[in-house]
Amino acid sequence: xxxxxxxxxxxxxxxxxxxxxxxxxxxxxxxxxxxxxxxxxxxxxxxxxxxxxxxxxxxxxxxxxxxxxxxxxxxxxxxxxxxxxxxxxxxxxxxxxxxxxxxxxxxxxxxxxxxxxxxxxxxxxxxxxxxxxxxxxxxxxxxxxxxxxxxxxxxxxxxxxxxxxxxxxxxxxxxxxxxxxxxxxxxxxxxxxxxxxxxxxxxxxxxxxxxxxxxxxxxxxxxxxxxxxxxxxxxxxxxxxxxxxxxxxxxxxxxxxxxxxxxxxxxxxxxxxxxxxxxxxxxxxxxxxxxxxxxxxxxxxxxxxxxxxxxxxxxxxxxxxxxxxxxxxxxxxxxxxxxxxxxxxxxxxxxxxxxxxxxxxxxxxxxxxxx
Amino acid sequence: xxxxxxxxxxxxxxxxxxxxxxxxxxxxxxxxxxxxxxxxxxxxxxxxxxxxxxxxxxxxxxxxxxxxxxxxxxxxxxxxxxxxxxxxxxxxxxxxxxxxxxxxxxxxxxxxxxxxxxxxxxxxxxxxxxxxxxxxxxxxxxxxxxxxxxxxxxxxxxxxxxxxxxxxxxxxxxxxxxxxxxxxxxxxxxxxxxxxxxxxxxxxxxxxxxxxxxxxxxxxxxxxxxxxxxxxxxxxxxxxxxxxxxxxxxxxxxxxxxxxxxxxxxxxxxxxxxxxxxxxxxxxxxxxxxxxxxxxxxxxxxxxxxxxxxxxxxxxxxxxxxxxxxxxxxxxxxxxxxxxxxxxxxxxxxxxxxxxxxxxxxxxxxxxxxx
Numbered sequence: 001x002x003x004x005x006x007x008x009x010x011x012x013x014x015x016x017x018x019x020x021x022x023x024x025x026x027x028x029x030x031x032x033x034x035x036x037x038x039x040x041x042x043x044x045x046x047x048x049x050x051x052x053x054x055x056x057x058x059x060x061x062x063x064x065x066x067x068x069x070x071x072x073x074x075x076x077x078x079x080x081x082x083x084x085x086x087x088x089x090x091x092x093x094x095x096x097x098x099x100x101x102x103x104x105x106x107x108x109x110x111x112x113x114x115x116x117x118x119x120x121x122x123x124x125x126x127x128x129x130x131x132x133x134x135x136x137x138x139x140x141x142x143x144x145x146x147x148x149x150x151x152x153x154x155x156x157x158x159x160x161x162x163x164x165x166x167x168x169x170x171x172x173x174x175x176x177x178x179x180x181x182x183x184x185x186x187x188x189x190x191x192x193x194x195x196x197x198x199x200x201x202x203x204x205x206x207x208x209x210x211x212x213x214x215x216x217x218x219x220x221x222x223x224x225x226x227x228x229x230x231x232x233x234x235x236x237x238x239x240x241x242x243x244x245x246x247x248x249x250x251x252x253x254x255x256x257x258x259x260x261x262x263x264x265x266x267x268x269x270x271x272x273x274x275x276x277x278x279x280x281x282x283x284x285x286x287x288x289x290x291x292x293x294x295x296x297x298x299x300x301x302x303x304x305x306x307x308x309x310x311x312x313x314x315x316x317x318x319x320x321x322x323x324x325x326x327x328x329x330x331x332x333x334x335x336x337x338x339x340x341x342x343x344x345x346x347x348x349x350x351x352x353x354x355x356x357x358x359x360x361x362x363x364x365x366x367x368x369x370x371x
Numbered sequence: 372x373x374x375x376x377x378x379x380x381x382x383x384x385x386x387x388x389x390x391x392x393x394x395x396x397x398x399x400x401x402x403x404x405x406x407x408x409x410x411x412x413x414x415x416x417x418x419x420x421x422x423x424x425x426x427x428x429x430x431x432x433x434x435x436x437x438x439x440x441x442x443x444x445x446x447x448x449x450x451x452x453x454x455x456x457x458x459x460x461x462x463x464x465x466x467x468x469x470x471x472x473x474x475x476x477x478x479x480x481x482x483x484x485x486x487x488x489x490x491x492x493x494x495x496x497x498x499x500x501x502x503x504x505x506x507x508x509x510x511x512x513x514x515x516x517x518x519x520x521x522x523x524x525x526x527x528x529x530x531x532x533x534x535x536x537x538x539x540x541x542x543x544x545x546x547x548x549x550x551x552x553x554x555x556x557x558x559x560x561x562x563x564x565x566x567x568x569x570x571x572x573x574x575x576x577x578x579x580x581x582x583x584x585x586x587x588x589x590x591x592x593x594x595x596x597x598x599x600x601x602x603x604x605x606x607x608x609x610x611x612x613x614x615x616x617x618x619x620x621x622x623x624x625x626x627x628x629x630x631x632x633x634x635x636x637x638x639x640x641x642x643x644x645x646x647x648x649x650x651x652x653x654x655x656x657x658x659x660x661x662x663x664x665x666x667x668x669x670x671x672x673x674x675x676x677x678x679x680x681x682x683x684x685x686x687x688x689x690x691x692x693x694x695x696x697x698x699x700x701x702x703x704x705x706x707x708x709x710x711x712x713x714x715x716x717x718x719x720x721x722x723x724x725x726x727x728x729x730x731x732x733x734x735x736x737x738x739x740x741x742x
Contacts, residue, residue: 054425057460072467089428093435093464096443101468165728 001119003079005253006249007046007172007210007242008228011066011084012059014051015232015264015286016312021062023261027229028066030258031243035076038256039247042118043076046210047083047128047172047256049091067103068117072311077102078119081127081209083172086224088127109133113156121166121205121248122156122199128172128211146173150200158203164194166248172210177226198223205251214239215255222251229258234288234313271297271304276305287314336364374450375406375623376615378417378543378581381456381601382437384602385422386635386657387683391703392433394632398600399437401629402614406447409616409627413489414447416583417597418499418543420462431465438474448473448489454497454543454581459498480504485526492537492576492619495528499543499582499660515545521571525585537619543581546589560659569594576622583609587624595624601631604657605684608635633657635683642668642675649678659684707735718722 002094002119013020021082035043038258049063070076080103082088092107098226099105106125115122135141142147150173161167174367176195198220201207207223215227218283226244233236242257267274267282268290281287287308293316301314334342338362352360380399384391398511420434441447448675451474453459463478465494468474474488477496478552486493505520506512509527521544531537569591572578576606578594584607586598597615602608613628636652638645652658658679662671664687705713712730715723723731 060464062461068467087428089432093431096439097465097468097472098472100442105467157474222626 001041001121001249002038002245002247003042003044003121003168003227004031004038004040005044005208005224005246006031006229007208007226008083008213009045009052009063009233010228010232011063012055013232014052018286018310018312020232021058023230025057025062026261027241027258029201032066032070032074033079034243034245034256036074041077041246042123042179043070044123044168044170044208045080046170046208047079047081048085048210049080050082050086050087053090053254064202071098071103076103079116079118079123079170080105080124080267081125081210082107083170084128086128086146089256094135094243096161108265112153115160115162117162117165119248121163121168122160123168124204126153126169126171132139144147144291146194146196151195154203156201161203163218166205167203169204169207171207173183174211175201175209175223190214190237205248206246206253208244215242215244219283230260231264232283234264234266235289237266245280262310264288266290267308268292268317271300274304275307281308282313283308284310286312288315290315290317292317294318320323337361340364372412372492373409374413374489374539375402375409375411376415376417376579376595376597376605376617377402377418377600378415378579378597379454379584379603379709380416380434381422381599381603382434383421383426384424384603386510387466387694389681389683391601391603392429393632394601396433396437397627397632398612399578401689402600403437405614405616405627410651412448413494414441414449414456415450415494415539415541415579416449417541417579418452419456419691420451421446421457424458424461439479440473442469442474449475450487450489450494450541450582451476452494452496452541452543453478455499457499457632472657480508481526483555486528486531486533487536488533488536489541490619492510492539492541493533494541495575497540497542517565517567518571521567525571525574532574537576537622538574540575540578542578543580546578546580548592565676571701577617578621579615581619586613586615593622593624600629602635602657603634603643605637633681635659637661638679639663639688642671645675646678652679654679655681656662657681657683661686661688663688663691700726708732711735 004362009024011024042158050059067078071078082091094106095105095107104125106112107127109127109129112124112126115124118168129149131143131146131149134152134198135143138292140152148167174195176197195253196219201223205222209218209225212225213228213232215225216239217225224244225239228236233240233342237297240257241260242255245253245254245256262285264284264286266288269277270292274289277299287310289304289308289311291314301311305311337360341352341357376460379634382395383470383672384674421430438449442449453462459478463476466476466478475496476487477483478498480500482497482499483495486495500520502517504516505524509523511523528540547568559665569705571590572594575591579595580589580594584603586596587610588596595611595615598610598612599607600614601612602610611628612631613626614626615629618625633656634653635657637659641663642646645660658681660675662685668674672682676682676683708731712723712728
């Protein structure tokens with residue numbers, strides 16, 4: 001069989017205040033066309049269908065329309081899970097009815113162990129989950145982190161593997177080896193306990209992941225992120241977006257790029273350079289601009305917006321802002337306890353007592369445990 | 372055929388801070404049992420399935436479970452519309468899939484003119500609507516009020532009447548002749564332009580209404596409110612709750628009462644009386660209490676809560692509060708312009724100028740037009 005692997009649609013997302021619904025609609029149309037032209041047998045959407053747990057009515061309407069088009073008009077089976085941005089309960093409403101039309105939407109851990117079979121392949125649909133939910137499900141408090149959790153989950157899934165079938169896992173988490181991007185995801189620590197080792201996923205013929213927006217976050221033959229279908233932040237400006245076209249006999253994954261309705265560009269130059277070269281740049285695209293002027297230009301953002309109406313961020317190479325920004329990049333590498341200590345000092349004008357430090361460390365450890 | 376007529380479930384509603392989900396679940400179970408025992412061919416839910424446009428996850432989960440039970444487990448067709456408390460878009464998500472399993476949920480004016488046929492009867496599902504939407508739909512700015520709107524809507528529906536069929540309208544609005552209750556609905560004026568005259572609805576064999584929570588709000592043979600399935604405010608304390616069981620050949624409507632999980636009672640007495648008779652009253656029921664004591668009793672609400680844990684409101688017969696409350700009851704009968712004039716005077720310390728009065732009158736007239 002052949003399926004299309006996409007994820008992280010984030011329907012309803014804003015890019016620094018700019019509504020992306022129309023762009024999202026256009027990129028959906030491309031995905032639909034690929035599914036049609038390539039005669040796929042199913043479309044896999046690996047979580048984060050919405051950008052928020054309570055999406056706007058406009059976002060709800062649009063996603064509903066898109067799923068209606070794929071499933072009830074184009075008659076394509078859909079295999080989907082909830083991601084960390086979705087509310088499992090809200091997204092999952094109606095799933096029992098959807099399944100009768102081959103739209104398989106799983107938002108619960110319980111249902112993840114019963115695969116959906118399409119032709120020669122069994123799909124295990126594992127929504128985004130918390131560690132505590134896995135502990136509760138197995139009645140096992142010794143599950144410490146997401147690797148322990150996934151080891152148990154995969155073991156349990158293997159019990160239900162049909163012997164003559166291929167096995168695909170659809171999931172939404174941070175897998176080890178991935179290159180992290182600052183804006184798109186918030187994980188507390190780099191690497192370590194919060195990432196799933198890809199070796200844990202070895203029993204599957206293919207793992208269709210969502211969560212990270214960059215398809216190059218992981219370089220493995222059979223464990224892949226599709227990434228988001230369009231750029232959702234400046235940090236994604238240089239990424240190529242697209243979908244995987246996966247064939248099962250034998251397993252091959254082919255990358256098919258998607259064209260952005262409006263691209264995101266990184267520009268660097270003086271005010272004079274940027275304004276004189278403006279005609280070379282698509283007016284309605286999105287721009288991250290780094291100004292190289294030394295002198296301060298009053299109201300520069302509004303002046304630049306006459307040439308580039310959709311500036312999503314503006315930095316100055318040679319001013320205090322630039323310094324601050326570098327500091328904030330350094331910030332991202334500090335530990336949560338350091339950040340908290342610093343915040344306390346700045347807010348209270350005094351350092352934390354030894355007891356307070358212990359409380360803070362314990363609270364952070366508890367949070368990490370729950371995560 | 373035979374159908375059950377219910378409405379105004381308001382799943383997720385709170386009664387002055389008390390969560391009603393568990394009670395709502397119990398009353399749903401009674402409705403399900405009636406549907407089963409009476410072998411109905413369909414269940415009609417005439418709007419306000421949720422209490423809010425963005426219900427809590429718990430409410431979403433519960434309503435989804437209930438509809439799943441009725442439709443996919445009990446295999447009962449459902450005929451439902453959105454009410455003024457529902458978000459048409461949010462509630463309507465998945466409706467295209469639901470319809471394939473005979474769960475007909477209509478949340479759009481456009482779809483109201485195409486009836487759903489079950490056995491000998493055509494059901495026209497008309498969701499709650501705004502006048503402007505009707506003007507837009509018919510391209511007719513001369514539609515002034517809800518009566519004009521309903522006249523046009525009914526004319527249009529009649530064009531699609533099957534000649535050999537019975538015709539039922541399912542709708543959610545304020546129909547003329549109804550007794551209004553202060554807490555449950557907010558309509559700007561009593562009677563007049565905001566109510567639909569029942570004569571407009573004459574072409575239908577039966578009109579299954581939602582909106583008003585009291586089944587006695589209208590006394591007509593074939594135009595009926597089912598009311599809410601349980602009491603949702605103190606003003607509903609003396610109402611009997613239930614559902615209509617409607618047969619089509621010939622058309623008859625039989626009232627079947629529902630038992631509240633926890634009733635709402637109006638109690639009046641002195642602190643001494645109320646505390647000594649507390650054992651006569653079900654501890655977990657809801658109470659509206661009017662205290663008759665003349666002297667002020669410190670912390671009286673908390674003291675009474677030891678006997679009646681679920682007091683939803685407390686008044687004093689002989690104190691300032693009581694006077695204020697009577698004033699506020701009178702208030703409800705004043706016109707919007709009088710209220711505004713009064714508010715301006717109290718806030719600004721001076722009366723409105725003639726010009727300001729004209730502006731205010733015009734603004735209120737505009738609002739009424741839009742409504």
